Amino acid sequence: MLRVSKFTDYAVVVLSRLEAEGGVQTAPGLASGTGIAEPTVAKVLKMLAQSGLVEGLRGARGGYRLLRPLASVALSEVIVAMDGPIALTACVDGGFGLCEAEHTCPVRGRWDPVNAAIRGALSAIMVSEIASPPAAPRTAAATPMPAYAAE
Amino acid sequence: MLRVSKFTDYAVVVLSRLEAEGGVQTAPGLASGTGIAEPTVAKVLKMLAQSGLVEGLRGARGGYRLLRPLASVALSEVIVAMDGPIALTACVDGGFGLCEAEHTCPVRGRWDPVNAAIRGALSAIMVSEIASPPAAPRTAAATPMPAYAAE
DNA sequence: TCAAAGGGGACCTTTTGGGTCCGGATTGCA
DNA sequence: TGCAATCCGGACCCAAAAGGTCCCCTTTGA
Numbered sequence: 001m002l003r004v005s006k007f008t009d010y011a012v013v014v015l016s017r018l019e020a021e022g023g024v025q026t027a028p029g030l031a032s033g034t035g036i037a038e039p040t041v042a043k044v045l046k047m048l049a050q051s052g053l054v055e056g057l058r059g060a061r062g063g064y065r066l067l068r069p070l071a072s073v074a075l076s077e078v079i080v081a082m083d084g085p086i087a088l089t090a091c092v093d094g095g096f097g098l099c100e101a102e103h104t105c106p107v108r109g110r111w112d113p114v115n116a117a118i119r120g121a122l123s124a125i126m127v128s129e130i131a132s133p134p135a136a137p138r139t140a141a142a143t144p145m146p147a148y149a150a151e
Numbered sequence: 152m153l154r155v156s157k158f159t160d161y162a163v164v165v166l167s168r169l170e171a172e173g174g175v176q177t178a179p180g181l182a183s184g185t186g187i188a189e190p191t192v193a194k195v196l197k198m199l200a201q202s203g204l205v206e207g208l209r210g211a212r213g214g215y216r217l218l219r220p221l222a223s224v225a226l227s228e229v230i231v232a233m234d235g236p237i238a239l240t241a242c243v244d245g246g247f248g249l250c251e252a253e254h255t256c257p258v259r260g261r262w263d264p265v266n267a268a269i270r271g272a273l274s275a276i277m278v279s280e281i282a283s284p285p286a287a288p289r290t291a292a293a294t295p296m297p298a299y300a301a302e
Numbered sequence: 303t304c305a306a307a308g309g310g311g312a313c314c315t316t317t318t319g320g321g322t323c324c325g326g327a328t329t330g331c332a
Numbered sequence: 333t334g335c336a337a338t339c340c341g342g343a344c345c346c347a348a349a350a351g352g353t354c355c356c357c358t359t360t361g362a
Contacts, residue, residue: 002230002269004153004239005350026307039353046309059360060306075265079153088155110281114226117272118153125268130261156319177338190322197340210329211337 007082010036010044015078016131018054019070024063044082051081070131076122086122087115158233161187161195166229167282169205170221175214195233202232221282227273237270238262 013034018025021033027045031038045064049056053073054064079086089111164185169176172184178196182189196215200207204224205215230237240262 002153002155002234002237002239007351009240028307037352040351042308043352049308056308057360058308058358060304061361062307062359064308083153086153088153089160114273114276114281117276118269121268121272122265125265130265158320179338188321191320193339194321200339207339208329209327209339211335212330213328213338215339 002088004079005083007044007047008079010034010040011048011078011082012075012127012131014041014044015048015053015066015070015073015127018064018066019128019131024057024061024065026063030064047081048078051077053077053081070128071126073127074123075125075127075130076119078127079122086119087111088118089115153239155230156234158195158198159230161185161191162199162229162233163226163278163282165192165195166199166204166217166221166224166278169215169217170279170282175208175212175216177214181215198232199229202228204228204232221279222277224278225274226276226278226281227270229278230273237273238266239269 013036014030017030017033025033027042028038030045031041034041036044045054045056048054049064053067055067056062056064076086164187165181168181168184176184178193179189181187181196182192185192187195196205196207199205200215204218206218207213207215227237
């Protein structure tokens with residue numbers, strides 16, 4: 001249903017905890033602090049480290065450290081780190097040979113502006129805006145939300 | 152990976168075909184015209200009919216008819232019709248009792264502005280913009296697209 | 303030298319998306 | 333009046349991906 005993976009959700013929670021505590025935190029410590037199972041937290045942190053959002057420090061007294069303040073980390077970066085590149089359809093930017101109805105498909109390549117719009121929207125939101133519990137009251141729903149049939 | 156279902160893709164193709172041909176089209180006819188398997192097309196059309204985007208005419212000489220021009224149908228409507236409501240996370244607008252770490256989770260309810268932003272972006276794009284093959288050249292990438300690591 | 307921690311996989315389980323099929327209801331046409 | 337075409341609403345099944353766990357190796361401070 002057009003949703004991000006749970007890992008993205010976890011990542012935001014873990015990042016939030018990392019910034020709240022400050023300094024170097026261990027994976028088990030973050031697990032108990034967030035209530036997420038430890039192996040899962042470890043996996044999330046590994047992925048975040050590979051994307052350069054956190055830094056892993058090995059050895060005894062090691063742990064993970066935030067590399068950038070969450071106010072400068074766009075939500076899209078976290079999503080890309082956890083879920084891979086943001087593309088709403090399988091036909092991304094004109095790949096060939098994958099779609100059998102390639103010659104008849106009138107939609108080829110036309111999803112690009114849609115992807116761009118989504119990326120833009122997610123790049124405008126910083127992780128700190130959804131992570132900080134006692135944060136400044138953000139103007140909720142800056143974008144006009146049309147009235148959908150709430151299923 | 153933050154993508155819509157194939158059904159949404161199919162729906163856009165079918166709607167496009169429906170508008171291109173005009174009048175009443177049968178499900179088998181649309182299937183052969185689009186290259187999509189017939190049962191799948193039928194399923195897509197059923198869902199579109201339930202959402203009021205097309206109308207099903209029963210009996211012999213029946214078929215499906217477009218109810219509104221695609222230029223007035225927002226892409227978000229199609230996505231909602233096929234994939235259900237647009238909500239990036241499971242915790243939608245403060246549901247209770249589902250998340251075990253409910254009391255410790257610092258992110259509760261804070262995804263709402265994100266959802267709103269996505270909805271807004273998808274509501275601004277009309278189906279005709281991605282459906283029509285010889286359409287007017289739309290200003291691609293109206294939103295600044297940050298440079299991601301293309302995986 | 304040892305223990306605490308991250309690194310990088312392989313592996314398994316569950317969910318769900320994607321697709322097919324069937325019987326029933328409706329309606330135009332011969 | 334019967335028949336055939338067509339939509340309607342499910343149930344059902346399969347495969348792929350997500351979600352989660354575990355193991356062993358490397359690194360490093362005490």
